[in-house]
Amino acid sequence: MTTVAHTHDTTGSPFALSHLDSLESEAVHIFREVAGEFERPVILFSGGKDSIVMLHLALKAFAPAPVPFTLLHVDTGHNFPEVLEYRDRVVAAHGLRLRVASVQDYIDAGTLRERPDGTRNPLQTVPLTDAIREHRFDAVFGGGRRDEEKARAKERVFSLRDEFSQWDPRRQRPELWQLYNGRHAPGEHVRVFPLSNWTELDVWQYIQRERIELPEIYFAHEREVFLRHGMWLTAGDWGGPKESETPEKRLIRYRTVGDMSCTGAVDSDAATLDAVIAEIAASRLTERGATRADDKLSEAAMEDRKREGYF
Known part of the structure; x- marks a missing residue:
């Protein structure tokens, strides 16, 4: 993932950050906050554009040191071959650790049942929550953005999940002045969304600026x-x-x-x-x-x- 020099905004000030610089700075801050506050963070990485940008930001946040987080992919078994090939190539190129939670394994074991419409996206929840519990991940990075969907617009950057990985909107915490509360009880974990304030257009403009390869x-x-x-x-x-x-x-x-x-x-x-x-x-x-x-x-x-x- 090659980077290019940042550009300044049009105010004329050499110290002013552009819109993309501000978003990048916020995301890098979030990654470093989690690294300092949690013991076993993990990045959800599917090979989709949002997770690709998220990984690129993580690489920037800790360079020249390696990313101190494991990657986790919940594989439905119905993923696009081009995306899986890209995922494996990026993991190998950066020497990253990847864990795969397979929906097909759960179907073969009889734990999950194939849906009549063949759609497996709703079946990802059990493998995901089992992987979080098994590996004791206490912070889980996701590429969700608030502009994507109404429910995601309700999320904070740090989103608390209970011991069953369930989300309660009433337990959302204030995040004033970019102060994030990662406090959680044993068995609970926090979902973390570094791209919360990005839009789809921001993601694509950042991909262009940073010359990030995509499937x-x-x-x-x-x-x-x-x-x-x-x-x-x-x-x-x-x-x-x-x-x-x-x-x-x-x-x-x-x-x-x-x-x-x-x-x-x-x-x-x-x-x-x-x-x-x-x-x-x-x-x-x-x-x-x-x-x-x-x-x-x-x-x-x-x-x-x-x-x-x-x-």
């Missing part, structure tokens, strides 16, 4: 997809397409990356960072609202999952 799935490419519930899904052995659904090749890209069974593509010819940024700037739909079927199950779908332990 090619985020840029326009020709792919075989089929239409379901108004979204273009990738054909695969997870349960699609059905007999009534006809695959076709289209020029598409992905705004967000998750389980193949519920992550929709968007029609796009944006093959460069400039083109993607222009496309995002003109969009009136959030990335999850436009392309994530699991968030359309109900008005409170995300909040219900968060209360159970999901991110």
Whole structure:
């Protein structure tokens, strides 16, 4: 992950921070706060753009020393191959420690049952909470942003979870002047969101400025997809397409990356960072609202999952 020199804002002051510099500084501060306050932090890393930016910030926060945190990926078994390949390549390049919690292992053991619609995103909660409990992680970094979804907009940067990994909005703590309260009882842990105040556009502009490599799935490419519930899904052995659904090749890209069974593509010819940024700037739909079927199950779908332990 190569970096370039920071640019100053347009006020004319050589000491003024640009908007991206301010966001970066806040995130780096959060990483260092957690390193000094917790014993066993972990970074959720899926190979999606938000977790990629989060890892890039962690690398900056502790350079030239290595990142002092383990990475954790909850693998649904229906992830995009390009993203898994990217994940493994980045882990190897930076000598990072990666733990994988597999949804398929839980299905094979009979602990979880496959859903009729083939969607495995809701099944991630049990492997995630089990991994947190097993490895005694006391701080868990996630790439959630407040602009993504209504439930995520309620989160603080430090979000307390009880001994069952459940979230109670009433236990949210004030965070005045960037003072974060990581106090927790034995068995509890804190979810930490360094990108809380970022927008999707901020993420893409930062990726461009820092010259961060991404999986090619985020840029326009020709792919075989089929239409379901108004979204273009990738054909695969997870349960699609059905007999009534006809695959076709289209020029598409992905705004967000998750389980193949519920992550929709968007029609796009944006093959460069400039083109993607222009496309995002003109969009009136959030990335999850436009392309994530699991968030359309109900008005409170995300909040219900968060209360159970999901991110």
